[in-house]
Amino acid sequence: MALSGDYRVTLFVGGVGGARLAYGLAQCLPPERLTIVVNVGDDFWHLGLKICPDSDTVMYTLAGLVDPVNGWGLAGESTQMLDSLRRFDPDGGETWFRLGDKDLATHLERTRLTSMGVRLTEITESLSRALGVRHPLLPVTDDEVPTLVDTEEYGELAFQTYFVRYRWQPNVRALTYDDANHASVTPEVAAAIERADAIIFAPSNPWLSVDPMLAVGDLRERLMRRNVPRIAMTPILGGAAVKGPAAKLMGELGLPVTAQAVAEHYGDLLTGFVDDTVNPEFSTDLNVLRTDTLMKDDAARVRVAGDVLAWLEGGGGA
Amino acid sequence: MALSGDYRVTLFVGGVGGARLAYGLAQCLPPERLTIVVNVGDDFWHLGLKICPDSDTVMYTLAGLVDPVNGWGLAGESTQMLDSLRRFDPDGGETWFRLGDKDLATHLERTRLTSMGVRLTEITESLSRALGVRHPLLPVTDDEVPTLVDTEEYGELAFQTYFVRYRWQPNVRALTYDDANHASVTPEVAAAIERADAIIFAPSNPWLSVDPMLAVGDLRERLMRRNVPRIAMTPILGGAAVKGPAAKLMGELGLPVTAQAVAEHYGDLLTGFVDDTVNPEFSTDLNVLRTDTLMKDDAARVRVAGDVLAWLEGGGGA
Numbered sequence: 001m002a003l004s005g006d007y008r009v010t011l012f013v014g015g016v017g018g019a020r021l022a023y024g025l026a027q028c029l030p031p032e033r034l035t036i037v038v039n040v041g042d043d044f045w046h047l048g049l050k051i052c053p054d055s056d057t058v059m060y061t062l063a064g065l066v067d068p069v070n071g072w073g074l075a076g077e078s079t080q081m082l083d084s085l086r087r088f089d090p091d092g093g094e095t096w097f098r099l100g101d102k103d104l105a106t107h108l109e110r111t112r113l114t115s116m117g118v119r120l121t122e123i124t125e126s127l128s129r130a131l132g133v134r135h136p137l138l139p140v141t142d143d144e145v146p147t148l149v150d151t152e153e154y155g156e157l158a159f160q161t162y163f164v165r166y167r168w169q170p171n172v173r174a175l176t177y178d179d180a181n182h183a184s185v186t187p188e189v190a191a192a193i194e195r196a197d198a199i200i201f202a203p204s205n206p207w208l209s210v211d212p213m214l215a216v217g218d219l220r221e222r223l224m225r226r227n228v229p230r231i232a233m234t235p236i237l238g239g240a241a242v243k244g245p246a247a248k249l250m251g252e253l254g255l256p257v258t259a260q261a262v263a264e265h266y267g268d269l270l271t272g273f274v275d276d277t278v279n280p281e282f283s284t285d286l287n288v289l290r291t292d293t294l295m296k297d298d299a300a301r302v303r304v305a306g307d308v309l310a311w312l313e314g315g316g317g318a
Numbered sequence: 319m320a321l322s323g324d325y326r327v328t329l330f331v332g333g334v335g336g337a338r339l340a341y342g343l344a345q346c347l348p349p350e351r352l353t354i355v356v357n358v359g360d361d362f363w364h365l366g367l368k369i370c371p372d373s374d375t376v377m378y379t380l381a382g383l384v385d386p387v388n389g390w391g392l393a394g395e396s397t398q399m400l401d402s403l404r405r406f407d408p409d410g411g412e413t414w415f416r417l418g419d420k421d422l423a424t425h426l427e428r429t430r431l432t433s434m435g436v437r438l439t440e441i442t443e444s445l446s447r448a449l450g451v452r453h454p455l456l457p458v459t460d461d462e463v464p465t466l467v468d469t470e471e472y473g474e475l476a477f478q479t480y481f482v483r484y485r486w487q488p489n490v491r492a493l494t495y496d497d498a499n500h501a502s503v504t505p506e507v508a509a510a511i512e513r514a515d516a517i518i519f520a521p522s523n524p525w526l527s528v529d530p531m532l533a534v535g536d537l538r539e540r541l542m543r544r545n546v547p548r549i550a551m552t553p554i555l556g557g558a559a560v561k562g563p564a565a566k567l568m569g570e571l572g573l574p575v576t577a578q579a580v581a582e583h584y585g586d587l588l589t590g591f592v593d594d595t596v597n598p599e600f601s602t603d604l605n606v607l608r609t610d611t612l613m614k615d616d617a618a619r620v621r622v623a624g625d626v627l628a629w630l631e632g633g634g635g636a
Binding site for chain 2 (some may be wrong): 047048049074077078080081082083084085087088089094100101102103104105106108109111112115126127130131
């Protein structure tokens with residue numbers, strides 16, 4: 001990359017798709033020039049453990065430890081605990097969330113530190129450093145801000161109940177981030193926004209991963225005050241989501257399943273947009289980069305990250 | 319066995335040695351005629367999990383799931399979680415207690431139920447039934463009654479810190495069961511004492527496993543009121559402990575390492591004593607059965623249990 005030596009990027013990410021762009025950017029930018037802010041709206045307590053699915057996905061991906069098939073969890077994982085737990089739980093009331101044996105160490109250590117009163121920001125730094133992650137990985141808030149999913153079939157569900165237990169099959173009527181509204185952005189995230197030369201929203205689900213971050217305290221206002229490129233990458237390619245419920249959810253929310261609808265959902269938060277060449281062009285005031293955004297392997301992740309950074313270097317995105 | 323059809327035994331056990339006698343007796347007596355009461359003085363919280371080492375050892379042994387080499391833990395166990403946890407804990411501050419992956423399911427489920435306010439008695443029943451244990455397994459109390467070990471080297475230690483972390487190497491000055499004194503025997507244990515035709519103390523460590531039970535509330539008085547055989551089996555064979563710190567501890571407490579010293583420690587709580595033929599005979603008012611007590615395999619466990627029951631049937635132990 002030929003960006004100036006102190007050009008700094010702050011990336012907002014959710015789960016698997018966001019983790020892949022984070023991985024690509026982390027290969028292009030040294031730790032002092034890339035800060036990754038992660039959604040905590042899908043964090044939850046399960047079996048007495050504090051679990052941060054998005055944070056773990058990004059952490060494991062950056063550490064090179066992620067399961068390459070699923071895109072989440074750890075490579076070479078085993079499920080001895082879970083298989084044993086089924087003896088106590090034949091109805092599956094507690095075993096629906098996959099907790100691998102290696103993965104359990106992360107949750108146990110996070111829970112231990114949480115119970116000692118350590119901030120999630122510090123816990124995440126401690127865990128990710130121990131696993132060899134070099135770039136700062138910041139939860140958007142230290143507060144608990146569970147996303148709630150209002151469904152036709154079951155009424156209001158906790159996020160992971162909707163997402164994992166029911167495999168995002170219920171029809172969504174609305175999403176609420178009430179706790180986020182009363183939460184605070186951490187000082188570390190505030191500083192990462194202030195020093196950013198560009199703000200990037202990963203191709204994560206805008207409603208399930210990005211909105212829960214934007215709902216936190218005054219985050220949106222902080223972002224709007226920064227006169228730097230603020231760009232998002234489409235999670236929709238050719239009328240479908242690369243992974244997960246984005247397309248299904250957009251339909252349920254009465255939206256066309258297009259990159260345009262994603263860009264319009266972000267609204268004036270964005271100055272630029274990274275669209276995929278498979279999508280039809282659409283009329284917009286945004287500065288648009290059209291490229292192949294599919295990050296199917298590590299090489300593609302680095303290439304996509306490089307494309308975005310080169311575009312920013314050339315004045316794109318503003 | 320030819321004991322009358324409603325002859326009932328209540329067995330008090332600690333860890334591995336006790337579990338082996340429990341296993342033998344459980345092969346000889348149907349569930350309605352054998353109740354097993356287990357020590358909880360070495361229970362503790364670790365990594366946010368409620369762990370009951372003696373209870374688990376007995377439960378796994380009765381279920382036929384115990385690791386046959388160690389005598390505790392589960393057969394075919396793996397340690398993926400623990401190996402992963404070491405990345406977060408290079409100094410070993412949290413990884414000294416071996417938590418196998420399968421074993422974790424037990425602790426997670428117990429912790430979950432504990433946090434819901436379920437009594438340990440009910441939790442233990444639920445867990446042991448799920449694993450296929452047919453005989454009642456009762457914690458002596460639902461209260462937390464941690465045994466404390468006063469050592470020359472480190473002062474007062476939590477039991478598992480002494481026993482596992484420091485591998486029972488510190489020199490013991492005293493043992494205290496203060497919380498047990500303020501705890502209550504459960505109604506289930508009280509009933510098991512009331513209906514017993516014989517009360518047996520397994521060849522568990524009298525100071526580390528049995529005394530913490532006897533210290534619970536009015537347990538000793540309840541036992542003393544029962545005019546039935548009350549017998550203990552020696553944990554000392556030929557001047558050594560079959561397993562664990564009994565011999566070392568007796569030396570530290572200024573006692574000769576003999577079955578006689580064990581019998582005298584129990585004092586008037588006993589009416590009978592099961593001694594090993596390798597030990598020298600000693601003068602006592604107790605009714606003594608001398609037999610081979612070494613329970614090195616399942617067959618030996620059943621044989622020893624049968625010897626004891628036959629002796630009781632013939633009027634022994636009283």
